[in-house]
Every structure is written in C-alpha cells, then in structure tokens.
Amino acid sequence: MNGLHHDSLLFNVHDLALLMAAGQYLLLAALLFSTRRPGDKSVYLLVAILVVSAVQAVDTLLIWSEPLRRALLSWDANALFVGSFSYWLQGPLLFGYVASVLYRDYRWRWNVCLHLLPALLVGALLVRHYYSLPSEAKVTAMWDQSFLWTPLMTHFITGWHLSVIGYGAASVWLIARYRRQLLEQYANVEVSERGWLLWVVWGFMLLSGWKLSVHLVGNRIGDDWSNLLGIASHYLALIFVTSLAFVSIRYTHLFAGLTAVGGAETAAFTAEQVERVRTFMERERPYLADDISLELLARRLSLPERTLSRILNHHFKMNFFEFINRYRIEEAKRLLCNPQKSDLTIMDVLAESGFSSKSTFNTIFKKQVGQTPSQYRKAMQRDR
Missing domain, CATH: 1.20.1070 (Rhopdopsin 7-helix transmembrane proteins)
Known part of the structure; x- marks a missing residue:
C-alpha cells in the first residue's frame, strides 16, 4: 500500500x-x-x-x-x-x-x-x-x-x-x-x-x-x-x-533437510565410550570418507547419536564438523610433509584427506595451521 x-x-x-x-x-x-x-x-x-x-x-x-x-x-x-x-x-x-x-x-x-x-x-x-x-x-x-x-x-x-x-x-x-x-x-x-x-x-x-x-x-x-x-x-x-x-x-531443490532436533541433550557418557571414540578414530580413520556423518559414525561405534554428540561437545569441546575436520587437517599436513607424496596436487591432498570442497579445505586449513596448504608445503620443504 x-x-x-x-x-x-x-x-x-x-x-x-x-x-x-x-x-x-x-x-x-x-x-x-x-x-x-x-x-x-x-x-x-x-x-x-x-x-x-x-x-x-x-x-x-x-x-x-x-x-x-x-x-x-x-x-x-x-x-x-x-x-x-x-x-x-x-x-x-x-x-x-x-x-x-x-x-x-x-x-x-x-x-x-x-x-x-x-x-x-x-x-x-x-x-x-x-x-x-x-x-x-x-x-x-x-x-x-x-x-x-x-x-x-x-x-x-x-x-x-x-x-x-x-x-x-x-x-x-x-x-x-x-x-x-x-x-x-x-x-x-x-x-x-x-x-x-x-x-x-x-x-x-x-x-x-x-x-x-x-x-x-x-x-x-x-x-x-x-x-x-x-x-x-x-x-x-x-x-x-x-x-x-x-x-x-x-x-530450491538443494536441501534434503535435517530431522528437527528435540529438547536439550541429556545422554550421559562414560570414560570407556570416550576412549572407544578416540581409538576408533586413530585406527579406522573414518574421517577419510567424505560422506561421514554423525549418524554413520555413531552406528559404527555402536553408540546413540546423542551420546556421541555429547561426547564431542562436552569432552572434546568440538562439534562434529570441527572434530572430523581436525583429523582431516592432520592427515593433510602429513601428506604435505611427506617427500614421497610431493607429486600430489592440493586437490589430490584434500581428496585423500576426506574433504570434498577446495574452499572448505583452504578455509579450515588456514584457520587451524595459520597458513594456506601451499604455504605450509613450501615451508616444510625449506625446513628439510
């Protein structure tokens, strides 16, 4: 009007x-x-x-x-x-x-x-x-x-x-x-x-x-x-x-959507469950799969989703995105430092680390390491 x-x-x-x-x-x-x-x-x-x-x-x-x-x-x-x-x-x-x-x-x-x-x-x-x-x-x-x-x-x-x-x-x-x-x-x-x-x-x-x-x-x-x-x-x-x-x-057809989350999480967790998560991440390296989700990881750990979410939030002080990508960045750093992997491009590195997006990889890498992947690789090559 x-x-x-x-x-x-x-x-x-x-x-x-x-x-x-x-x-x-x-x-x-x-x-x-x-x-x-x-x-x-x-x-x-x-x-x-x-x-x-x-x-x-x-x-x-x-x-x-x-x-x-x-x-x-x-x-x-x-x-x-x-x-x-x-x-x-x-x-x-x-x-x-x-x-x-x-x-x-x-x-x-x-x-x-x-x-x-x-x-x-x-x-x-x-x-x-x-x-x-x-x-x-x-x-x-x-x-x-x-x-x-x-x-x-x-x-x-x-x-x-x-x-x-x-x-x-x-x-x-x-x-x-x-x-x-x-x-x-x-x-x-x-x-x-x-x-x-x-x-x-x-x-x-x-x-x-x-x-x-x-x-x-x-x-x-x-x-x-x-x-x-x-x-x-x-x-x-x-x-x-x-x-x-x-x-x-x-x-308009991009989203599959989430399932609405209910009330506040109340699921408790034990020290054994925390150790189970830590050991599984180090031995099985599920973070290398680009389609990993909280649901899939909880299923492989035989834990309820809410329990796993609570472990990540309250013990590791991270959400699922931060938790998985911290492991991925460490894997990317290992690949970038390895002389035998020097022929890998940055795209190869991010793919082998579990990332599916170059922009996400670069953003998270720089936030955690303080350098871009290319800068980090050059710095490691100079130090050898």
Missing part, C-alpha cells in the same frame, strides 16, 4: 512495472507448482507466498492508481481492500517455508492458527470501519484516499511491514540454528548452499523495510519525493521477483 501517482492514463509505465511483478509472481508460482516433487511441502508454501505477493501487487495498484481506483469505486466500492488479508499471511508463510526447507519432518501444528489472528482482526476492523459504511460514504472515503490516512490504516500498514520484518528475523535465526545443527551432524558443509535461502528471506525483509520507510516519512517529505520513493517500490518488487525466479529454479 504505497506508491503515489495520479496520472490520467489508465496505466502508466510505473503501473506496468507493478503489473509485471504480479505476473511474474504468478508465473513463478505456476512453474514451481507444476514441477514440484512428490511430498515436497515447501513448494506449496513458496507457491502460497508468491500468490500472496501477487495479490498485494494488484491490491497496491488498485488503491494507488487514481484512474483504476475511481473506476472501481464507480463500479463497486467493496472491491477495494479485498486483498487486505494477504498482507498478514506473508510473514507466517515465509517462516513456515524456511522451516519446511530446513527440516524434512516439519509439521503444521494446531497453534499455527494463532498466526492467522492478525489477518482475522484486520478483516474485522475493515468490516467495521469501511465495509459497513453506506456506499456513498465508502466512495467518499476512498475517492481521494482520505481513508488511508486514518489512524486505523496507518497502524495497519505499519503493523503489516513490521510483521514481515519480524517473521523474517525469526527465519534468519532459524537458518543460523540450522547451520549449528548441521555442524553437529556433518563434516562437509558448504555455507554457500544456504545463501539462496537467506537471499529469499532478506529480500522480503528489505522490500518491506523500504515500503515501511516510505510509509513513515511520506507525509513529511512532500508529495514529489513521496511519489518517487513509492514508485521505486514497484521497481524493487520487479527486480526482487526476477531474482526469485533465478534463485528458485536453480536452488
């Missing part, structure tokens, strides 16, 4: 940008729905977000395009604000989408209905303060948009944007927690594989933040600047949905 322009044309170029954004949201939603994988709940949530965003774009166009608004008022004043419920669904849908992508056992629970209360409350308030008015009063209230500047609508618009930003912040926190859990279960983790999901979340947050800023300062900076900043929102929405098309097509 922003972007002031009062052209006499039915559509101007700025309106077309908003229409194109709405069209792209719907086309992307149709594409994702038609190519969804069986049982992939996250696709349905993303499709819902895209449809809601398209409804918002059309709603914005009908309210702020003067020719369209007045034509609609002449036809049926009740047609305005029909998309108002969608504004309060965007944040909860975004959070649900992120959770369903990250956790394969994500389930809707009864308390999800609580997230719908703001939409129901706004709908009730609009019925009372707008839809219950006589037709002439509705036309008067929206002919020159005076209804939009009432305290009710001001709080409504502010609250909607804060809702998206708040749910977006919760989604960022969820992604950060997921990464911590990922490091507890896997040894090969690529941070870049989660960048696309952060981009989706931050995109919605930044777009809402921009619109909120325009809404809050619009009456203080004059019509010209208010119009300009509001119109910029249309183009930002178009740019964002275009980037979403690329991101969704390329990355």
Whole structure:
C-alpha cells in the first residue's frame, strides 16, 4: 500500500512495472507448482507466498492508481481492500517455508492458527470501519484516499511491514540454528548452499523495510519525493521477483533437510565410550570418507547419536564438523610433509584427506595451521 501517482492514463509505465511483478509472481508460482516433487511441502508454501505477493501487487495498484481506483469505486466500492488479508499471511508463510526447507519432518501444528489472528482482526476492523459504511460514504472515503490516512490504516500498514520484518528475523535465526545443527551432524558443509535461502528471506525483509520507510516519512517529505520513493517500490518488487525466479529454479531443490532436533541433550557418557571414540578414530580413520556423518559414525561405534554428540561437545569441546575436520587437517599436513607424496596436487591432498570442497579445505586449513596448504608445503620443504 504505497506508491503515489495520479496520472490520467489508465496505466502508466510505473503501473506496468507493478503489473509485471504480479505476473511474474504468478508465473513463478505456476512453474514451481507444476514441477514440484512428490511430498515436497515447501513448494506449496513458496507457491502460497508468491500468490500472496501477487495479490498485494494488484491490491497496491488498485488503491494507488487514481484512474483504476475511481473506476472501481464507480463500479463497486467493496472491491477495494479485498486483498487486505494477504498482507498478514506473508510473514507466517515465509517462516513456515524456511522451516519446511530446513527440516524434512516439519509439521503444521494446531497453534499455527494463532498466526492467522492478525489477518482475522484486520478483516474485522475493515468490516467495521469501511465495509459497513453506506456506499456513498465508502466512495467518499476512498475517492481521494482520505481513508488511508486514518489512524486505523496507518497502524495497519505499519503493523503489516513490521510483521514481515519480524517473521523474517525469526527465519534468519532459524537458518543460523540450522547451520549449528548441521555442524553437529556433518563434516562437509558448504555455507554457500544456504545463501539462496537467506537471499529469499532478506529480500522480503528489505522490500518491506523500504515500503515501511516510505510509509513513515511520506507525509513529511512532500508529495514529489513521496511519489518517487513509492514508485521505486514497484521497481524493487520487479527486480526482487526476477531474482526469485533465478534463485528458485536453480536452488530450491538443494536441501534434503535435517530431522528437527528435540529438547536439550541429556545422554550421559562414560570414560570407556570416550576412549572407544578416540581409538576408533586413530585406527579406522573414518574421517577419510567424505560422506561421514554423525549418524554413520555413531552406528559404527555402536553408540546413540546423542551420546556421541555429547561426547564431542562436552569432552572434546568440538562439534562434529570441527572434530572430523581436525583429523582431516592432520592427515593433510602429513601428506604435505611427506617427500614421497610431493607429486600430489592440493586437490589430490584434500581428496585423500576426506574433504570434498577446495574452499572448505583452504578455509579450515588456514584457520587451524595459520597458513594456506601451499604455504605450509613450501615451508616444510625449506625446513628439510
């Protein structure tokens, strides 16, 4: 609900940008729905977000395009604000989408209905303060948009944007927690594989933040600047949905997801179990397998996953990612120091050490050793 322009044309170029954004949201939603994988709940949530965003774009166009608004008022004043419920669904849908992508056992629970209360409350308030008015009063209230500047609508618009930003912040926190859990279960983790999901979340947050800023300062900076900043929102929405098309097509099927972790770990461990872990790592060298995980290692050790995780966290003071890759770095150092292995390239070394990513190998090696693998090899050659 922003972007002031009062052209006499039915559509101007700025309106077309908003229409194109709405069209792209719907086309992307149709594409994702038609190519969804069986049982992939996250696709349905993303499709819902895209449809809601398209409804918002059309709603914005009908309210702020003067020719369209007045034509609609002449036809049926009740047609305005029909998309108002969608504004309060965007944040909860975004959070649900992120959770369903990250956790394969994500389930809707009864308390999800609580997230719908703001939409129901706004709908009730609009019925009372707008839809219950006589037709002439509705036309008067929206002919020159005076209804939009009432305290009710001001709080409504502010609250909607804060809702998206708040749910977006919760989604960022969820992604950060997921990464911590990922490091507890896997040894090969690529941070870049989660960048696309952060981009989706931050995109919605930044777009809402921009619109909120325009809404809050619009009456203080004059019509010209208010119009300009509001119109910029249309183009930002178009740019964002275009980037979403690329991101969704390329990355949305990357994640297999984790199983959601329950409450705090309470599994105790014994000195014998600690020694079993240490001995097994030295003799069997499971870290050389690039697909090693907490589940696989626990199975080979005949230990519950939670017990093994607790041993790593509380005895060795490391998560699974750090624990496995510390052994891998020692193996890489041994290979780099061995004159008989001097013909191995850095790629050979990282592969034989159990790494699957050069960027991960270089980052961890430099963090632990203080040098890059190439620098370390040269230093060892000089010392011989």
